[in-house]
Amino acid sequence: MTPRFAPGVRLQEDRARGRWIVMAPERMFVPDETALEVLRLVDGARDEAAIVDALAARFDAPREVIAADVRALLEDLVARGALMG
Amino acid sequence: MSLDPPLALLAELTHRCPLRCPYCSNPLALARASEELSTEEWARVFREAAALGCLQVHLSGGEPTARRDIVEITAAAHAAGLYTNLITAGVLLDAALLQRLVAAGLDHVQLSVQDATEEGAERIGGLKGAQPRKARAAALVRAAGLPLTLNAVVHRQNLHHLPELIALALDWGAARLEVAHVQYYGWALRNRAALLPTRAQLDAATRCVEAARAAHRGRLVIDYVVPDYHARRPKACMGGWGRRFLAVSPSGKVLPCHAAESLAGMEFPNIRETSLAAAWAESPAFTAFRGTGWMREPCRGCARAELDWGGCRCQAFALTGEAASTDPACALSPHHHLLAEALEAAGTEAFVWREHGAAT
Numbered sequence A: 001m002t003p004r005f006a007p008g009v010r011l012q013e014d015r016a017r018g019r020w021i022v023m024a025p026e027r028m029f030v031p032d033e034t035a036l037e038v039l040r041l042v043d044g045a046r047d048e049a050a051i052v053d054a055l056a057a058r059f060d061a062p063r064e065v066i067a068a069d070v071r072a073l074l075e076d077l078v079a080r081g082a083l084m085g
Numbered sequence B: 001m002s003l004d005p006p007l008a009l010l011a012e013l014t015h016r017c018p019l020r021c022p023y024c025s026n027p028l029a030l031a032r033a034s035e036e037l038s039t040e041e042w043a044r045v046f047r048e049a050a051a052l053g054c055l056q057v058h059l060s061g062g063e064p065t066a067r068r069d070i071v072e073i074t075a076a077a078h079a080a081g082l083y084t085n086l087i088t089a090g091v092l093l094d095a096a097l098l099q100r101l102v103a104a105g106l107d108h109v110q111l112s113v114q115d116a117t118e119e120g121a122e123r124i125g126g127l128k129g130a131q132p133r134k135a136r137a138a139a140l141v142r143a144a145g146l147p148l149t150l151n152a153v154v155h156r157q158n159l160h161h162l163p164e165l166i167a168l169a170l171d172w173g174a175a176r177l178e179v180a181h182v183q184y185y186g187w188a189l190r191n192r193a194a195l196l197p198t199r200a201q202l203d204a205a206t207r208c209v210e211a212a213r214a215a216h217r218g219r220l221v222i223d224y225v226v227p228d229y230h231a232r233r234p235k236a237c238m239g240g241w242g243r244r245f246l247a248v249s250p251s252g253k254v255l256p257c258h259a260a261e262s263l264a265g266m267e268f269p270n271i272r273e274t275s276l277a278a279a280w281a282e283s284p285a286f287t288a289f290r291g292t293g294w295m296r297e298p299c300r301g302c303a304r305a306e307l308d309w310g311g312c313r314c315q316a317f318a319l320t321g322e323a324a325s326t327d328p329a330c331a332l333s334p335h336h337h338l339l340a341e342a343l344e345a346a347g348t349e350a351f352v353w354r355e356h357g358a359a360t
């Protein structure tokens, strides 16, 4: 899948509180560190494999482990209405 | 006590509006166009709001698109890093304007609807031909790929159309419907006898919302809160005075709540004279009812003091003449009977539209 943000949803820096947040109409949530790494790579062009590649190049972990994490995260973010696949 | 930064800014860009809703939350003394902040002044407000900790701005009014610089204003809010929500009656939106707003960074649109039928909407909003223009605005928003929230203010004269309002939200492609009961200060207080719903209307509305939520799960989210006049405990108005939100009026007054100008005698800081940060942290208007230190009996020491913060200051003032009273929506308030009496006295058809000079 090639994830992109759902309409009206975006990742936004919360400078005053030193964190990033996912802003959606009438709600917001604070992604954990792993989710934030994935969300930063969501641009509507990169597909899931490309996201896994980008993370594998940066983090010292087996590709299968990263792929499984990314899959679970993307599914969760889609279920929460933040992303569409 | 450490001071939390605000989460959202309500930017009331203008009090001008082609509609004349009898419950409009604008003050009885409407600001004139000549008093309005400039584009550059708003840009400064947005930058200061973002630096202070606001994440979101509601571009509101009056009718925000009545400002000729609404695109520049939206761009400035976006450039400041704020999530931008346009709160509009929709009658001035056309395809070209919406396209420019989207290009400027608009994130979300909240469209008001006065009734489900054309006649009802015209009677309440006071503008001929409003409903088809709103329908078109909704279609444009959807076509632009923006999420749409429909905001229906409900009261005695349109609650019987709630099922049709829900159908309209589905038909117009809204992802969210806010069913908002009128709040009684300012214009709405003036028109209270025509707007207060009966208990039977309220119970029917609650059942209707519950059924619709179940029927349209996954397609339409419905926001709905029981109105104060039929409640036994008040709402945490604005999440507490000076705790989460701030508003800036068309002429630059910094307000803890959009209705705060109804508090006669209270002086508000103006962004033409001060920074938003100073207004938030130390102005007498913001510190007056922040926290719990200002509370009297029965709020003082009450277990719910930090849950509802004593309710709404504007409602307390409107009904008791004292902003520091317990909100009469609370059954523990010695003034709670005023609500039952107002309900008892309600039941007229006639109301006045909001207009310059109509309040007197």
Ligand code: SF4
Residues within 6 Å of the ligand: B017, B018, B019, B020, B021, B023, B024, B025, B026, B061, B062, B063, B089, B112, B354
């Ligand atoms: S409540 Fe009605 S009159 Fe007031 S700003 Fe909104 S649309 Fe205009």
Ligand code: SF4
Residues within 6 Å of the ligand: B233, B234, B298, B299, B300, B302, B303, B304, B305, B306, B308, B309, B310, B311, B326, B327, B330, B331, B332, B333
């Ligand atoms: S007494 Fe005051 S704090 Fe207690 S429930 Fe009523 S309004 Fe809230």
